[in-house]
Amino acid sequence: MTRIISSIDDAVGAVGEELGVSDWLTVDQDRIDAFADATGDHQWIHVDVERARSDSPFKTTIAHGFLTLSLIPGLSKANYRVENAKMGINYGLNRVRFLAPVRVGSRVRVRSDLVNAVKAGDSTIDLTVRHTVELDNSDKPAAVAELIARMVF
Numbered sequence: 001m002t003r004i005i006s007s008i009d010d011a012v013g014a015v016g017e018e019l020g021v022s023d024w025l026t027v028d029q030d031r032i033d034a035f036a037d038a039t040g041d042h043q044w045i046h047v048d049v050e051r052a053r054s055d056s057p058f059k060t061t062i063a064h065g066f067l068t069l070s071l072i073p074g075l076s077k078a079n080y081r082v083e084n085a086k087m088g089i090n091y092g093l094n095r096v097r098f099l100a101p102v103r104v105g106s107r108v109r110v111r112s113d114l115v116n117a118v119k120a121g122d123s124t125i126d127l128t129v130r131h132t133v134e135l136d137n138s139d140k141p142a143a144v145a146e147l148i149a150r151m152v153f
Contacts, residue, residue, distance in 0.1 A: 020079030107136035
């Protein structure tokens with residue numbers, strides 16, 4: 001079920017809570033190639049399937065770390081949403097770690113926890129959400145990132 005945050009007080013009261021866990025998403029080669037095209041990052045470990053089979057320690061292509069990071073906003077929409085806000089913007093990141101490679105064909109999901117909610121004015125609050133990108137069949141996550149969203153009510 002999607003966690004709804006509808007006010008500044010609601011956000012402050014939710015600090016420390018798990019906001020939700022998304023469905024699984026399969027990271028396929030088409031997605032990796034499209035990300036490489038969009039960013040200009042065509043490093044062979046991401047896009048050269050044959051070379052990755054022979055030369056990579058992973059024996060297959062892997063997703064870009066920033067591709068993994070970029071999946072968080074879309075996947076976390078299933079976990080929580082902020083209602084009644086006039087505007088929300090990405091304010092920044094506190095900490096990002098890439099802990100395990102996302103091999104082509106892997107399934108990932110996002111677990112979101114509200115770490116902090118700090119008022120930045122009478123009608124503004126900064127939500128710090130820790131997103132853990134989990135890998136199916138792995139005890140180690142692919143990534144952990146703290147994203148800050150500034151919400152104006």
